Amino acid sequence: MDYKTELEELILTVLREGGSDLHISAGRYPAIRVTGQLIFLVKRAIFTNEDVLGILGQLLGDKEKIELFLENQEVDFSFNFRGESRLRGNAFFQKGMIGIAMRLIPQVKTIADLNLPPIIETYARKKQGFFLVVGPVGQGKSTTMAAMINLINTERAEHIVTIEDPIEFIFEPKRSMIDQREVGIDTKDFTVALKSAFRQDVNVIMIGEMRSPDTIATAVTAAETGHLVLSTLHTNNASQTIDRIIDSFPPGQQDQIRIQLSNSLLGIFSQRLIPRITGGLVPAFEFLVNNNAVSNLIREKRTHEIDVVIETGYENGMIDMNRSLLELVQKGEISIENAYLHSLNPKGLERLI
Numbered sequence: 001m002d003y004k005t006e007l008e009e010l011i012l013t014v015l016r017e018g019g020s021d022l023h024i025s026a027g028r029y030p031a032i033r034v035t036g037q038l039i040f041l042v043k044r045a046i047f048t049n050e051d052v053l054g055i056l057g058q059l060l061g062d063k064e065k066i067e068l069f070l071e072n073q074e075v076d077f078s079f080n081f082r083g084e085s086r087l088r089g090n091a092f093f094q095k096g097m098i099g100i101a102m103r104l105i106p107q108v109k110t111i112a113d114l115n116l117p118p119i120i121e122t123y124a125r126k127k128q129g130f131f132l133v134v135g136p137v138g139q140g141k142s143t144t145m146a147a148m149i150n151l152i153n154t155e156r157a158e159h160i161v162t163i164e165d166p167i168e169f170i171f172e173p174k175r176s177m178i179d180q181r182e183v184g185i186d187t188k189d190f191t192v193a194l195k196s197a198f199r200q201d202v203n204v205i206m207i208g209e210m211r212s213p214d215t216i217a218t219a220v221t222a223a224e225t226g227h228l229v230l231s232t233l234h235t236n237n238a239s240q241t242i243d244r245i246i247d248s249f250p251p252g253q254q255d256q257i258r259i260q261l262s263n264s265l266l267g268i269f270s271q272r273l274i275p276r277i278t279g280g281l282v283p284a285f286e287f288l289v290n291n292n293a294v295s296n297l298i299r300e301k302r303t304h305e306i307d308v309v310i311e312t313g314y315e316n317g318m319i320d321m322n323r324s325l326l327e328l329v330q331k332g333e334i335s336i337e338n339a340y341l342h343s344l345n346p347k348g349l350e351r352l353i
Contacts, residue, residue, distance in 0.1 A: 003054035011081050013041065020104055020138075022087070026052045026097035036275050052098040056091050059100070078105075078166035078182075088168050103138070105168045111147045114140070115283055119317055120269065124148040125155070127203075129266035130223035134235045139273050140283065141232040142168050142208070148230060149206055152176060159201055163193040164208035176204075190215045194222065207231040213248045217257065223264040236344055237321065238268040238288035239306040242298060262298040265290040270321065272342045274334045282333050284342060286310060287319035311348075322349040329353075 014022050014032050021033035026049040029040045047055070057066055059079050069075040074092040079102070081087065089102035111120050123131050131148075133141045146169040152158055153176040160176050165183035179200070187193035190207060191214040197205055210216050210231050223229045235241040242261065249257050268288040273281040288294065288310055297305050310318045325339040326349065336353075343349045 001051055001054065003051070003058050006051075007055050007058050008081075010041075010044075011085070011087070014104055015085060022102045022104075023100070024052055024055060024102075025094070025099040035280060036273070049097045052100060056098065056100060059089065059091075059102075076166050076184075078168065086168070086170065088166055106143060108146050108150045108169050108171065109143065111144075111151060114144065114147055116144060116147070116271075117285065117287065117319060119287060119319075120144070120148065121151060123266055123269075124151045126228055126266055128223060128226050128228055130220060130229050130231075130261070130264045131266045132231055132233060132241060132268045134233045134237070134241050134268060134270045135272060136236065137234060139271055141271070144269065144271065145206060145230050145232060146171075149178075149204070152204055152228075153178065158203035160204040160206065161193075161197045161200060161202045162206040162208070163187065163190055163197075164206075165190070168208070191218055194218045197227075198222070198225075202227060204228045204230070209233070213250075213253075216245055216248060220257065220260045220264050224260060235270075237270050237286055237307070238310065239303045241268050241270075242303045242306070258301070259299060262290075262295040265295075265298070272321075274325070274328065274338050274342055276333055277335060282328060284321060284324040284328055284334075284339075285319055286321035286324065287317070289313070289317045291316055307345075321345075322352055325349060326352050 010022055010030055017032060017034050019032040019034045023031040024047060026047055029042050029046055030044055031038050031040045060066055060077055069091055077089050079087045079089060086105040087102045088105055089100060091098060091100045133144050135141050149160060149171060153171060153174045156175055158176045160178045162180045167180050167182045171178045181187050181193050183189055190211060194215060195218055205222055205227055207219055210219060210233060219229050219231060233241055233244060235244050245261060246254050246258055267290055270286040272284045274284050276282050294306060294309060297303060311320045322343055322345060325343055328334045329336050329339050340346050340349060
């Protein structure tokens with residue numbers, strides 16, 4: 001089997017079908033995800049374990065990386081396809097055989113292109129503070145954050161440092177200077193890179209994902225000391241995000257991080273990608289603005305009240321997920337069934353309808 005040709009044909013299939021993901025596993029047909037639906041490519045061959053390892057060799061491009069994968073049994077990577085498209089991926093073992101999951105990284109888009117609320121532009125223009133984009137896997141968090149970096153890069157001269165694992169979007173400097181650092185290649189880990197950024201005359205820091213209390217604590221400190229810090233978390237909404245951050249610390253440190261977060265947090269943007277009636281995906285979102293009321297709730301351990309603040313805080317710039325879903329239904333963008341399916345509070349949505 002010509003592994004290079006096989007890989008290229010599979011990626012071209014994803015691009016041709018408007019897909020978002022590619023799955024390659026030993027012992028079953030390859031599959032692509034299109035508009036949220038998994039489609040098996042039953043006209044293609046079923047790969048052996050040797051085939052999948054050969055394809056992975058094309059993706060990693062380095063014998064040492066293959067050996068490291070076989071030792072660790074999983075690896076994250078990114079892949080440049082013909083200089084035109086970029087994919088991020090993860091290779092792993094399942095039932096003793098190799099699997100590969102890849103996601104197509106779209107071109108960097110504007111906030112308007114992504115159908116995101118204009119208030120996101122307002123927060124991208126902030127000079128300091130901590131801003132989080134949250135949601136489940138595959139809901140466009142990285143794409144939203146890239147759009148914010150793109151706006152900063154377009155509008156003002158800043159030094160931007162991104163810390164990622166792996167690097168996803170490639171930014172071409174416009175008005176800003178951008179250094180993109182990949183964990184495992186350019187730096188040992190997120191926390192080390194973040195601490196180093198303090199000595200790099202940086203204005204804006206983008207952290208691909210916060211995976212440890214050390215990284216969170218350093219990010220919050222960076223936001224407190226005059227930097228704009230953008231990052232993501234795999235959480236469902238704003239209140240859960242705040243609880244997740246605080247609960248990741250030992251009990252003796254939680255009061256301190258609670259105070260720091262209440263002071264440095266700008267906002268939390270939670271998003272879901274919902275299937276459009278006419279095809280494609282459209283975002284629904286929740287947005288928490290950290291005003292005085294929210295800051296007090298965080299400080300006083302009353303995060304369970306934040307959902308109510310969001311529901312009643314439209315005039316303060318808050319966006320409630322159920323209202324966002326309802327608006328998409330009223331515009332004829334999504335079905336009522338999909339609105340209920342993606343709502344975290346279906347009874348609350350029913351009351352609005």
